[in-house]
Amino acid sequence: MHAGVVVFPGINRERDIAIALEGSLGRRPRMIWHRETDLAGVDLVVIPGGFSYGDYLRCGAMAAQSPVMRAVADHAARGGYVLGVCNGFQILTEAGMLPGALLRNAGLRFLSMECRLRVERADTVFSGAYARGQVFRAPMAHGDGNYFADQATLDRLEGEGLVAFRYVDERGAVTAAANLNGSARNIAGVLSPNLRVLGLMPHPENLVDPLMGGVDGKPLFDSLTAIGVA
Numbered sequence: 001m002h003a004g005v006v007v008f009p010g011i012n013r014e015r016d017i018a019i020a021l022e023g024s025l026g027r028r029p030r031m032i033w034h035r036e037t038d039l040a041g042v043d044l045v046v047i048p049g050g051f052s053y054g055d056y057l058r059c060g061a062m063a064a065q066s067p068v069m070r071a072v073a074d075h076a077a078r079g080g081y082v083l084g085v086c087n088g089f090q091i092l093t094e095a096g097m098l099p100g101a102l103l104r105n106a107g108l109r110f111l112s113m114e115c116r117l118r119v120e121r122a123d124t125v126f127s128g129a130y131a132r133g134q135v136f137r138a139p140m141a142h143g144d145g146n147y148f149a150d151q152a153t154l155d156r157l158e159g160e161g162l163v164a165f166r167y168v169d170e171r172g173a174v175t176a177a178a179n180l181n182g183s184a185r186n187i188a189g190v191l192s193p194n195l196r197v198l199g200l201m202p203h204p205e206n207l208v209d210p211l212m213g214g215v216d217g218k219p220l221f222d223s224l225t226a227i228g229v230a
Contacts, residue, residue, distance in 0.1 A: 001228040003029035004042040006072070006088075008063050013050025013203070017085065020205035021046065024221035034066040039075050043227050047072070049086025049141075049203060060090030060102065060144075069095050081125060081227055082197040086142055089189070089199035098190055098199045099157065100149035106182025110143040115180055115202055117188050118168040121161055124191065125226045126198045129219035135172045136216040138202035140180065145201040147183035147190075154184055165189035165200055 003021050007014050014031065021029045030042060039045060052063040063069070069091070076082050076097055084092040092098045105111055114137050122132040130136070149157070157163050165188040169178040179186045181201070189200030204217025 001025060001043045001225065002027075002041055003044040003046060003224070004032045004039060005029045005046045005048055006032045006034060006068055008034045008052035008066065010054040011048060011050040011052045011087070013086070013205070014048045016050075016203070017046055017048040017205045020208045020217070020221045021224070023208055024218065025225060032068060034063070034068045037067050037071040039071050039080075042075070042080070044081040044083065044224060045072050045075055047082070047084040047088030047091050049088055052087055052091070060087060060094040063087070063091045064094035073097060076192070076197055079194070079196060083126065084197075084199040085205065086145070086201055086203060089201055090144065092197065092199045097197055098192060099153050100147055100184075100190065102144050102201070103146040103148050104144055105142070105146050105180075110141075111145065111180055112141045113180070114138070115140050115188075116168055116170060116178065117165040117202060118172050118174075120163045120166055124164070124195045124198070124223075126191075126220060126223055127164065128226050129222040133172065135168060135170070136219075137207060137214060138204050138217055139206045140202045142181070142201060145181040145183070147181075147187045147201070149184060154187075157187070157190055158185070160193065162191045162193065163187055163189070164191050164198055
């Protein structure tokens, strides 16, 4: 399986995600500059977090206009896999590849802390190394992570099983206190209808080695080894 990581101007988390991918997949991902449009040979495109364009006004919307995003949309339309983390999740919603939007955090404060996520389904290529209902830790670092969608869209996501991860407390309970950024229905990550595009707000790539303080995020990257396996 070949992975590629898109690099936007001003971004700063692309190396983190590359390290996590290499640790699980056993090969370095291709780094893809945002002006490139040729994704030949890439099975999985990763849109990393890390404040593209300096995280100024609607940086996700700006990044969504980059030439590479047209290629990423074509890649997804062909059935390719796409993962967006944090700012990458924002970009996927701004590009229309995932529903909803990411608003300013409830309380209007930047959040840099640890949260807990519950795995809502473990039958996808992004979550197969977790168990359904498993709770794991993940760092968060964002000012615009408040997931929003209208009620009809939220009902559809729930009804079609497209909520991938949810903010919960240590016991796995969905509570308001665990929902640090105020996301609708505690949603931390959503999937496309064909389960090949995932966007999530926290950073599993920053917990993939004991030296980072734990390996809670590593199963997500281990799960990706299933891509390309018949």
